[in-house]
Amino acid sequence: MRFPIDRILIDEDARDEPLTEEILGRLPHVPYGVGNQFSVLCRELALERDPLAGGKRILRLMRHKGAFLKPCPGTRNYVCCGLEILHIGQGCPMDCTYCALQVYLNRPVIEVFVNLDDLLRDLKESVAHSGRGFRRICTGEFTDSLALEPLTGLSARLVSFFSYLENASLELKTKTDFIESLLDVDPRGRTVLSFSVNSPAIAAREEFRAAALDRRIAAASRAQERGYRIGFHFDPIIPETDWSTGYFRTIDEIFRRVDGSGIAWISLGVLRFVPHLKDAVTSRFGPLPYFHDGFLSGLDGKSRLHSDRRIAIYRLMAERIRSRHKDCRIYLCMESPYVWEKSLGISMGSNDDLRTYLDDAVAA
Amino acid sequence: MTWLDHIRWTDLEPAHMDLEDRTYYIPCRSDLQGLVRSIRQVGILSPPLLQERSPGRFIPVIGRRRLMAARSLEFTRVHAGVLPETVLEQEGFALAFWDNIATRPFDVGATAVVVRRLLDLFPRITVADLFLPSLGVQPEGPRLERLRAIGGLEEPILAVLSAGKLLEKSAALMALLKPEERLGLLDFTESLGLNANKRAEVIERLFDLSVLHGKGVLEWITDERISAVTGNHELSVPERAAKVREIIKAWKFPELVRSEQAFGSWLARLPQPDGVVVRPSTRFEAERCKMELSGLSREEVERIIRMIGEGRPRKTGA
Ligand code: SF4
Secondary structure, three states: OOOOOOEEEEOHHHOOOHHHHHHHHHOOOOOEEEOOOHHHHHHHHHOOOOHHHHHOOEEEEEOOOOOOEEEOOOOOOOEOOOOEEEOOEEOOOOEEOOOOHHHHOOOOOEEEEOOHHHHHHHHHHHHHHOOOOOEEEEOOOOOOOOOOHHHHOHHHHHHHHHHOOOOEEEEEEEOOOOOHHHOOOOOOOOEEEEEEEOOHHHHHHHEEOOOOHHHHHHHHHHHHHOOOEEEEEEEEEOOOOOHHHHHHHHHHHHHHHOOHHHEEEEEEEEOOEOHHHHHHHHHHHOOOHHHHOOOEEOOOOOEEOOHHHHHHHHHHHHHHHHHHOOOOOEEEOOEOHHHHHHHHOOOOOOHHHHHHHHHHHHOO | OOHHHHOEEEEEOHHHEOOOOOOOOOOOOOOOHHHHHHHHHHOOOOOOEEEEEEOOEEEEEEOHHHHHHHHHOOOOOEEEEEEOOOOOHHHHHHHHHHHHHOOOOOOHHHHHHHHHHHHHHOOHHHHHHHHHHHHOOOOOOOHHHHHHHHOOOOHHHHHHHHOOOOOHHHHHHHOOOOHHHHHHHHHHHHHOOOOHHHHHHHHHHHHHHHHHHOOOHHHHHOOHHHHHHHOOOOOOHHHHHHHHHHHHHHHHOHHHHHHHHHHHHHHHOOOOOOOEEEEEOHHHOOOOEEEEEOOOOHHHHHHHHHHHHHOOOOOOOO
């Protein structure tokens, strides 16, 4: 286990779950408590100057009582990829300065949903009974998909579960290299193992406790050898001065070590954020230059750089990627049809267009 | 509380009081003259409370402004209570707090100073449970820390904040600057006669530029393009302010300003009938434009539509 965990809180109704036992067994020296200490602890944390600093070292094991599968919170005016989120927990032990979860989640601790039977039942019913076509499902929206894998082994189970599904694929999205548990499971083409990557400088400077960039790429290469489709997410792209040098280096390194034909997709997303993230980040880390660039209020209220700048960035990134593998499936995360057309030369008029474009990468 | 038993009532000379001392300071920026007039007429009805910090040196706990008024009226003696030196600063400040909060609302500048002092004196949980509810400040979330930072700002900035001429968010940004930078920025925005919202815009943009480019705020506001405007006394203050805001906008959003200029030049080449307004897409997020037509009557709108229609090339072919 690589991330520091100082304390475990177990909700009363989660103590008898098998996954609770497993996790405790893997953290024998970490003190834990069962019962209703959670609200007291949350209040204590909330009063701290930086509740997340302490919260990221506390693990809460709990039962999730709501729906496990949710649509991705896309917004109007921008083309959404139609990914669905499998809610396995929330919070993350890593600490990226730009992380949207800093203002998105209302509890600072890391929560693991240990009622696995409910999760798998929900998933099975939803996938089996949906009239919808192919489903792309991801676990890495409210947490990192693999950050707690050494403790939970959950992703390996999910890979196995999805390997027998005809009409759905799983995407695991991570900044770790915790892939050991996955290597002995045959994904049968139904899992995309995706790595969030960045320029070497941003990865080293802004992604605290994440695996070093070359370890992520090495993990991608190993997983590919074991039959996994691979994805890469350049998100957020942070266009500092001379930004392209670092990003190109990462692109080159990816194609040096990973077979381009086995890459399901590469997504690109220039930094965008809800306006109050900037204040939250400043209060945690002090003023970070890249948050003070010329961000405008976008059509969805999020702060975005001017479309001309985003287009220029996407165009250069796409050119570089295509120069390494010309058929690489590149997509833009939450961009308008105009930006799609201008930067990638792809007509992506609607959410359905993008859904089909990405389904094609995994449905076969 | 134990302090009540230890108060000694006596007459003190205002000259022996250190009214600048900030140990128990709770700001109140309302005009002192009203209080001076009242005390001149009827004297000090409610005796102030001081603490003897060292033999013969008294600092105000409650009633600082009454003492300032008495001093300006050249009173030689004031009847006052004296707390012994042994009373803790925590107790003394709590006294001052409850005495003030009961009688007047705190503006944001006063709240910030008080929050800062409370956080210095008490554990966070005590501040949250005991004091913050009366101040209307949420203990959770970033505002508490923001107020703490603002509470350490220089008096001229706090005064402008208390007067409502500076937004809390602007003060929070100023707290992240060096003292000479923020005071320079205050003078700069004062000289342009900006209201609180425009001041907030200018402060935020200059702050952003300074962080992004690693170049201090003072360098930006003394840039020759700005100086050419601020030094141009043929322009009125509002004209100068508008030009300065334009320059700063172009620094902060160069692509946006370029897009606006290109759009404006394109539009200028077209005939522009009265009643027709053409706008670009929001933030230039698409090439799409919007044409708005307005008229005082249906007839007028019809006339405009016909005029536009006539200007349209005829359809050709079958
Ligand atoms: S790895 Fe992802 S979820 Fe974790 S802190 Fe970084 S951005 Fe947030």
